[in-house]
Amino acid sequence: MPQLNGGGGDDLGANDEMISFKDEGEQEEKISENVSAERDLDDVKSSLVNESENNSSSSDSEQTERRPQPRPDTESYEKAREYFSEALRRQQDGGFFKSPHYPGYPFLMIPDLASPYLSNGALSPSARTYLQMKWPLLDVPSSAALKDSRSPTPGHLSNKVPVVQHAHMHPLTPLITYSNDHFSPTTPPAHLSPEILDPKTGIPRTPHPSELSPYYPLSPGAVGQIPHPLGWLVPQQGQPMYSIPPGGFRHPYPALAMNASMSSLVSSRFSPHMVPHHPHSLHQTGIPHPAIVSPAIKQEPNGDLSPTSHTKSPGPPKKEEDKKPHIKKPLNAFMLYMKEMRAKVVAECTLKESAAINQILGRRWHSLSREEQAKYYELARKERQLHSQLYPGWSARDNYGKRKKRKRDNKPDSTVEDFSARNKKPCVQYLPQEKMIDSPASSHGSMLDSPATPSAALASPAAPAPTHSEQAQPLSLTTKPDRHHPHFSLISKPSSSSSSSISSSSSSSSSSASSSSSHPAISLSTGSPASQSTPPLLSRPIPFTSLHHSLLSPPSPFHQAALHSHHALFQSQPLSLVTKSAD
DNA sequence: AGTCCTTTGAAGTCC
């Protein structure tokens, strides 16, 4: 039986990734920054445990084995390789539009990372410096040795293959730990001062005018830290550019000469299919300029796009059937967060199933402090802003129906079967105690780590207006009661006595947030009238929907043992809720 | 191959 003691870093399994980095001072620091990551180890452990319930022999040792630890001397080098190859991939992948989600991307902080290699294939001085700084013990090759064999060669870059999405097992995962520093207005890397000149073009990579770059200017002062995506718009080669999409969207920045690469870049994020591809545009170093992105876009599942696919058939452009390119919605704060953290979660546990991971992320999201969330809200806001500038005429409605209509017809009648059917899936037992156990602070009824200033946090410019009803009440509980989890409506009918307080919506949702409950989403069946009198501490609801699997599935003895071992605190948890049998 | 699952949030529609 796997070790489940919640006692800190006792368990390896989930943590082996981290452990592997402990050799590298900085990584350790970064990692430790991410409190939630560590917290969720419990989760992960639970996941692993759960998964290993039927295969208890696996787990920790297996995990460790699964990830051979590079020898210390080569590890740094390997990471460096990964680092740059990832940088390159990101760039070609339109990384600069995606990367806002990765504020800490080291490669974004390298002045000339646009091409870490010189034309002769050697590392550029600053890249070299950076590497040496980052990994002092690393013998940074001055030659092209660092070039990752796996790094995209022009051939690769040609977008044949939609640039892989590196979301999972992001090589930099340990490096891109979300950190306040990345947003810290006070610590803009010196080398990224606004006056930075592009080493090659001599053109200043100016931070964007704020009106143009609502994007990731982030906080004031942090501007330079993350190059505005449109930074690449600065005419670097005198190319014109941003082709107007077939869809006829107006050029948002008429004044700017957007080079094709940028357009690709832009399109890669927002509308991969809108911009003509320039397959041959490679960076002078032979490395594709970040902006010269292959349109290699991730194919949409519905495949309704890619009229301009350059992938294979340079030939006849598909008929311009889709007059209207598919422009995706800008990501909201949570999506941005997910994007950033998914890889991490995946790395931490063996889970691959997105649905499960999303559950974890959903709860992590709620466990974020308001400040942390605010950062994502801010990013999201900027993303929306940029999106609207890029595609002024675009409306979310345009995408309606682009995706196969989902069947949300699960009306109450089919709920039971539905649920039981779904229950068949081995679902990770995300213990409800997740956050509270991990964070004592939240054990007081708030799921937010943010110790204080709820109101202040609400004031966060980025955060949605506190006027949300969710401010007072978990909105999600009320607005999507049974869309996804119709079963809740069954068990949560106002009178749900035994299972009690998991009630959907309004009635007890407030109690779920009540301070009387250790877990916001799990209100103890105390009947807690207090919940009604006590203003919810949460501005954001914990979707108890996320708990349904764990709560409704009968806990195995093993599971319960795990729970008990986790924290004494949890003993006060409504295990009874968990006992709701799905059968 | 297509859809579902699962999450939150934004934006749309409908009444």
Add this chain to the structure above:
DNA sequence: GGACTTCAAAGGACT
């Protein structure tokens, strides 16, 4: 204006 719906990402699971 509230309730509801759709979509954004992700990838395994399912049909």
